[in-house]
Structure formats: structure tokens, C-alpha cells
Amino acid sequence: MEAMLQALFDNLTEKEKNEAIENIIQHASPRHDFFLMMTLSVAMAAFGIILNSVIILIGSMLIAPILYPLISLALGVITYDEKLMGRSLLTLTKSTILSLIATTIIGFLFVSNKSGLTIPFYINAGSSSSLMYAIVAAIAGFAAAFATTKPYLNSTLPGVAISVALVPPLATIGVGLSLWNWIIVSNAILLFLVNIIGILFSAMIVFSLMRFSVKKRVTQEAVKQEEKIIAKETFQNTNS
Secondary structure, rough: OOHHHHHOOOOOOHEEEEEEEEHHHOOOOHHHHHHHHHHHHHHHHHHHHHHOOOOHHHHHHHHHHHHHHHHHHHHEEEEHOOOHHHHHHHHHHHHHHHHHHHHHHHHHHOOOHHHHHHOOOOOOOOHHHHHHHHOOOOOOHHHHHHHOHHHHHHHHHHHHHHHHHHHHHHHHHHHHHHHHHHHHHHHHHHHHHHHHHHOOOOHHHHHOOOOHHHHHHHHHHHHHHHHHHHHHHHHHHOOO
């Protein structure tokens, strides 16, 4: 058993671990591009809900970058890097607020037949299903954290994003707010939080097994580098 765990989780070189950390932090940085992609993905999800289209919902999950700040937050907790945790929470909070604003506006503008709106079945699932959704989220978070550390598995991340379904409940909250339907809103919030907790918990386990806890200096350097890049981009945009 120990040999199998070592083969799975302790087979990365220090260079590969450092590159994985830099990649996670880069993709979770609070850039304008990140927030734009996040807003576009939940807008698509809102229209998928309004049009009752599973295909549109799947498409919205494929372009959503919301997994990365959650993975980054888990990494920050494991390395006990307060700055990384703060940045990850900032990215997650800001993207959530922008998403809710966008989807609430879409709900106000495009939901004409409020009584005929079809809410995704898993949003209306009872609280008894919460444990199973938490297990699914934990499995997806485990897969996401594992894949981000393995370059040859990065292609599986879109599938992970679909399986965890973070974007549809977030979009449903906004649409529910536009309808003043607090049952829809509360159910969607519960599912969203369950998914977040499941992802964070399992991602922390993966990073612990991979011994990322000793990589605080690497995370600090990666954060500093990202801050320099963002500051440079902001300066160039201001002066252009």
C-alpha cells in the first residue's frame, strides 16, 4: 500500500512540483481576463437554464476557470501561505459577485414566463442528496488537484470541470434572485457551497500526499512574479 501511494503521489521531481505550483497560481491570478471568462461562462449557463439546454450548460462549464482559485486556495492552506490564500479568496469572491450580477441581470431581462422556467433537476434535489453531491465534488477536486500537478493529465481538466458542476448552481442563484424565488436560491447556494467544500478538502489531501507543504518559498516567489506581471499589464493599459 505504501509503495503504491509513493508511486502515485511521490513521483514528481522538485522541478515538476515548482512548475505545477507556478501554473496553478498563474491560472488563479485576479486578472481581468479571468473575470471576463468567468462572467461569460455563467452568462452562458444562465441562458442554458432559461432555454432548458443541457448542451449550453455543458459548454459553460468547459470555459469556466473557477476550479483554479479553489485549487490555489487549497495549495495556500497546505503551504500556510496567507498571501496566496488571500489572493485565491479575492479571485473567488470577486468572480462570484460578478457572476451573480451578470446572471441576475440576464434573469430580469430574458425570463418572461417566470412560472414556466425549468430549473436543473439537481438544484431542486433534496438536502438528503447533499452528501452524495459532496462526495462527487470531493472526487472531482481530487482529480483536479492531481491533474494540475501532472502535465500529461491537463487535458482531463475540462472533464473535471463538467463533473463538479460549479457554474450551473452559481448561475441559478442569479436567475433565482431575479425571480425573488428564495427556494431556488437557497438550494443553489447549498449545492454551490457543498461543491466548494468538497473540492477544497480533497485538493488539500492531494497536496499533502505530494508533500507540497514544504513549498511555501516557491509559492511566495510565484505570487510575487504574478504581482509584477499584473502590475506591468496595468501600467501598460493605463498609459496606452
